[in-house]
Amino acid sequence: MGQGTLTLLLWLGGGAALAPPGALYLGIDLSTQSCTAVVVDDRLDVVHRHSVCFDDRFPWYGTESGFHAGDEGRATSPVSMWLDGLDCVLDELPASLLQEVDAISFSGQQHGAVYWTQEAVQLLRGPARGEDDPEFNPELTTKHRMAPAPRGLRGGLRERLCPGAFSLKDAPIWADASTQDQCDALEDALGGPEEVAKRTGSRAYARFTANQMAAVAQRAPDVWRRTSEVSLVSAFGPSVLCGAITPVDASDSCGTNVGMLQDRKWGAKCTEAYGKMAGVGGAAEFRKRLGKDPVEPGTRVGTVAPWVAHRFGFRSAGRTMGQRPPSVFVGAGDNPSTAAGLGLAAPGDVALSLGTSDTFMAVAKTARPRVEGHVFASCTQPGEFLALLCYANGGPSRERIKRDLLGSKATWDEFGRAIGRAPPGNGGVLGLELATPEITPVIAKAGRFFVDGDGRRIRLGDGQRDPVATGCRAVVEGRFLSMRGRGAALGVDATGGRVLAAGGASRSPEIMQVAADVLGAPVYAADVPDAAALGAAFRAAHGASDYPSYDTFLSAHGAGASSLDVVARPRHAHLYTPDVVARYLRLEDDVARGKWGD
Ligand code: XUL
Numbered sequence: 170m171g172q173g174t175l176t177l178l179l180w181l182g183g184g185a186a187l188a189p190p191g192a193l194y195l196g197i198d199l200s201t202q203s204c205t206a207v208v209v210d211d212r213l214d215v216v217h218r219h220s221v222c223f224d225d226r227f228p229w230y231g232t233e234s235g236f237h238a239g240d241e242g243r244a245t246s247p248v249s250m251w252l253d254g255l256d257c258v259l260d261e262l263p264a265s266l267l268q269e270v271d272a273i274s275f276s277g278q279q280h281g282a283v284y285w286t287q288e289a290v291q292l293l294r295g296p297a298r299g300e301d302d303p304e305f306n307p308e309l310t311t312k313h314r315m316a317p318a319p320r321g322l323r324g325g326l327r328e329r330l331c332p333g334a335f336s337l338k339d340a341p342i343w344a345d346a347s348t349q350d351q352c353d354a355l356e357d358a359l360g361g362p363e364e365v366a367k368r369t370g371s372r373a374y375a376r377f378t379a380n381q382m383a384a385v386a387q388r389a390p391d392v393w394r395r396t397s398e399v400s401l402v403s404a405f406g407p408s409v410l411c412g413a414i415t416p417v418d419a420s421d422s423c424g425t426n427v428g429m430l431q432d433r434k435w436g437a438k439c440t441e442a443y444g445k446m447a448g449v450g451g452a453a454e455f456r457k458r459l460g461k462d463p464v465e466p467g468t469r470v471g472t473v474a475p476w477v478a479h480r481f482g483f484r485s486a487g488r489t490m491g492q493r494p495p496s497v498f499v500g501a502g503d504n505p506s507t508a509a510g511l512g513l514a515a516p517g518d519v520a521l522s523l524g525t526s527d528t529f530m531a532v533a534k535t536a537r538p539r540v541e542g543h544v545f546a547s548c549t550q551p552g553e554f555l556a557l558l559c560y561a562n563g564g565p566s567r568e569r570i571k572r573d574l575l576g577s578k579a580t581w582d583e584f585g586r587a588i589g590r591a592p593p594g595n596g597g598v599l600g601l602e603l604a605t606p607e608i609t610p611v612i613a614k615a616g617r618f619f620v621d622g623d624g625r626r627i628r629l630g631d632g633q634r635d636p637v638a639t640g641c642r643a644v645v646e647g648r649f650l651s652m653r654g655r656g657a658a659l660g661v662d663a664t665g666g667r668v669l670a671a672g673g674a675s676r677s678p679e680i681m682q683v684a685a686d687v688l689g690a691p692v693y694a695a696d697v698p699d700a701a702a703l704g705a706a707f708r709a710a711h712g713a714s715d716y717p718s719y720d721t722f723l724s725a726h727g728a729g730a731s732s733l734d735v736v737a738r739p740r741h742a743h744l745y746t747p748d749v750v751a752r753y754l755r756l757e758d759d760v761a762r763g764k765w766g767d
Contacts, residue, residue, distance in 0.1 A: 193269040194713070195495070196510075196706025197258065198276040198699060199402050200503055201246070201342065201525050202235040204254030207702040208266055213710060213728040217266055218699060221257045223250055234525060234565070237339065242346030242375070242606060245339035248283050252326040255406060259481045267482045273410060273473070274709035275500030276507075276701040277402030279424040280376045281342035284385065284396045285414060289334035293412045295476030325480075326409060336395035340402075341381040343526070344561065346606050346613075351380040351387075351446060355426060358442035362540045369439065370423045370430035370536065370544040370554075374608065378425035379443055382458065386448035393448060398460045401425070403500030411497050412474025414460060420548035420555065421502040422463035430536055430554075433546060434462045465551045467712045467719075468499045498712035501548035503701040504528050504557055507671055509549050510704030512729020514720040517666025519656070521684060521692070522700070523674035527563035529652040531556050531661040541610065542659040549708065549719035556659045558609055558652060564673060565604035570617075570644045574629070574637045584641055585679035591638035593686055593741035597622020598633070599650070599753050600643030601760060609655065610761040618760050619643060624752065626765075645680055649687035650745065650753035663690035669730060671700035678736065685737035687745045693733035 190211050198205045205220040223235045227250050231237070236246045259267070332338060352373035356362050362372035373380060378401060386393040400408055401424070404417040422428025427439040435456065444452030464470070472494040478485035484492050501509070504522065513520045513532055522528045533554045538544040547553035571584045600619040606612060619640075621627050629636045656662060668690050674680050675694050685692045707723065716722035723729035759765060 191269065192271040192710075192713070193266060194706045194710040195270045195273045196276065196702045196704065196709060197255070197273065197406055198503060198506070198702035198705060199251055199255065199278065199406050200235075200276075200701065201278050201344070204251070204258045205699045205702045206258045206262055207699050207706045208262070208270070209703070209706045209710060213707060213723070213726040215703065217262065218702070219258055219261055220699065221254050221261075223254055226257060227253055236342055236344060238344070238605075244342050244344035244346070246281065246342050248335050248338060248340050249327045249331045251340075251402075251405070252330060252409070255409065256326045262481075264482045268484060270483060270495045272496045272498060272709040272713040273407075274498040274705040274712065275403055275406035276503045276705040277404075277406060277421070277500055279343055279401075279403075279421060279502035279504060280378050280381070281340055281402045282378050282381065282399050283340050283402070283405045284335060284337040284392065285398045285400065286334060286336045286395050287397045289330070289397070290414065292330050292334045293408060293414065293474075295329065295412055295474055329476075330409070336392045337385065337389070341385070343376045344605070345381060346375045346608075348375045348380040348384040351383040351443075352426075354383075354446055355380065355439065355442050358445070359438060365426065365439075366538040366540055368429055368436055369426050370538045370546075371426065371542075372540050373426055376608070379427035379439065382455070383443050383446045383449055386450070387446065388448075390448055393450075396458055399458050400460070401502075403502055403506075407470050407497045407500050410473050410477050411471030412477060413471060415470035415497070416461040416464045416468075416499065418466055418468070418499040418501050418548055419463045419546035419551075420466065420505040421500070421545075423543070423545040424502055427459065428463055430538065430544060430546065433465070435459045464499055466499065466501065466546075466548045466708070467551075469496050469712060470499050471497050473497060496709075496713060498709050500705070501708065502545070504530060504559070505545055505548035505555050506702075506704035506708070507700045508532065508555055508704065509708055509719070510700035510702070511669040511671055511733070512720070512723050513669055514723075514730065515666065517663070518730060519661055519663045519666065519668055519688075519690075521652075521668050521670045521672075521675070521688075523563055523670070523672035523680070525564045527560040527648055527652075527672075529558045529656050529661055531656075533660050537660050539659055541655060542661075544659075548704075549711070556661050558656055558659065558661060560648065560651070561605055561608045562603050563648075566602040567644060567674060569604040570602045570640055574640050581674075581677055585677045587638045587641040588645055588679040588683065590635055591642035593683075594744040594749075595639060595642045595646055598627070598639050598643050599756055600640060600647050601756055602644045602647075607761075609651070610757055612757075612761045616760070616765070618756060618765060620752075620756055624755075642683070645683045646687055646745075647753060647756075649684050650750050651757060653688055653745075654750040654754045663688045666690055667730075668692040669733060670694050670736070671698070673698070675736075681737040682740070685739045686741040689739055689742040689745070691735050691739065692737040693730070694736045
């Protein structure tokens with residue numbers, strides 16, 4: 170009996186229902202660099218994927234890797250660019266698929282947020298029946314977006330919502346490092362970094378949303394005054410589709426420093442501390458802007474609004490008898506959503522995501538928050554957790570060493586071949602490449618830091634036989650050595666388990682071999698590169714099902730971790746001893762403590 174027949178029988182039989190036959194589920198990832206949609210069918214097989222890269226499609230916004238780096242560590246993305254990305258992705262999905270979509274969920278870059286005005290509620294709601302608004306031209310498609318839309322061109326998400334719905338046109342994002350003062354004030358108010366970590370899952374981090382909000386209040390009183398509510402990116406997408414501001418999930422609320430890890434509400438003590446910061450105007454003012462308390466994973470937060478359904482061709486109530494618009498399930502941060510897409514569930518398995526930022530994570534039944542790293546609520550299993558290390562210098566640092574050593578036109582294949590030329594263990598040479606300031610550990614400035622096997626500082630080119638190979642291998646080995654050393658304390662440990670890899674760099678066999686050797690476990694790769702969007706599609710399908718457990722839901726469909734292929738097995742693990750790991754952590758710590766000078 171084929172899987173399809175089985176699905177149908179189980180569904181008709183009325184047991185723990187698999188997804189209804191013919192149903193489609195849409196996952197959308199609003200990430201730093203792109204907006205990506207993945208559609209899965211009732212067997213959770215991917216039937217379509219589509220991605221819009223912000224820099225390439227909307228060059229007039231002038232972003233690099235999807236954001237603007239400003240002074241003093243600031244980093245923002247234009248909200249209107251996110252709306253254009255969402256608009257394009259939905260507009261370019263085949264209409265025949267959108268018509269069959271039953272449920273939708275989102276993944277969003279963590280920590281970033283949009284600032285809504287009072288007017289947003291009205292603008293989001295749109296015309297009641299979707300089609301009756303003469304002001305807006307529903308025929309306008311994203312084909313028009315091959316160039317900047319002329320002023321007054323109506324019809325798209327941006328034209329409807331910008332500028333009126335937002336008090337801040339450039340949203341602070343996770344790459345922002347400018348709010349250390351707010352972080353210090355929070356830690357002082359609560360009694361130190363450990364206290365903040367115990368409550369919120371992380372010590373105060375500059376990129377976390379509440380610190381960003383307090384900084385906006387201080388720097389731009391007018392913006393703060395006009396802000397009625399703030400939504401994390403993972404709640405922004407659902408709000409646009411539902412035509413109403415929808416709540417955030419408990420996992421993403423843990424990326425704010427004001428969401429409580431254990432009781433999953435906005436925390437009163439933190440709110441009080443923020444309320445006292447310059448410009449905020451008191452705890453009540455701060456609390457008001459956080460909106461509704463976070464909700465548990467799997468919560469249905471609404472249905473697609475009539476005007477959105479009309480614009481993109483989703484099913485809409487009232488057009489045909491008995492037709493229901495797609496349900497929208499609460500979004501989640503991109504890292505938890507990636508874990509969901511990889512089906513990360515078994516103890517011992519860790520997820521390795523190598524994108525703009527590099528992350529290393531594992532699920533946990535109990536939380537062990539520490540001063541370094543993060544613990545978030547799980548986005549799939551109420552009551553469980555996800556421990557995570559995040560490095561800001563993922564893709565950008567590999568990109569920089571590749572460009573500097575191999576030239577601006579060098580491909581990732583050439584980078585891989587260079588790694589392959591240097592021996593595993595790199596003759597003792599260790600390296601740290603920082604294209605931007607780092608968050609794990611916190612390092613305030615970019616730079617290139619290399620030591621030889623005796624811990625002496627070296628410069629690439631001074632005496633190595635093949636400095637290009639040594640440099641490329643050092644940077645890749647270094648990241649995994651750091652993850653192994655720092656992850657163990659947080660409970661993210663691959664030994665004896667598996668490494669489930671995702672993200673751009675997971676496509677390089679050489680990088681994956683280094684991961685297997687250094688982390689000491691076989692590496693499995695998801696055959697879908699867009700694990701965060703896939704996780705969102707899986708979560709939507711699970712939300713629409715009556716399976717209580719996400720993991721049983723995935724395994725009933727033969728999806729998730731069990732379906733991944735092994736891409737590298739440890740071959741040289743014995744070379745990466747605890748001593749090598751300790752040497753690497755020392756290198757990072759020395760740089761973090763400023764021992765390398767300027
Ligand atoms: C996680 C973090 C990044 C962003 C990237 O804490 O800051 O991984 O989620 O989108």
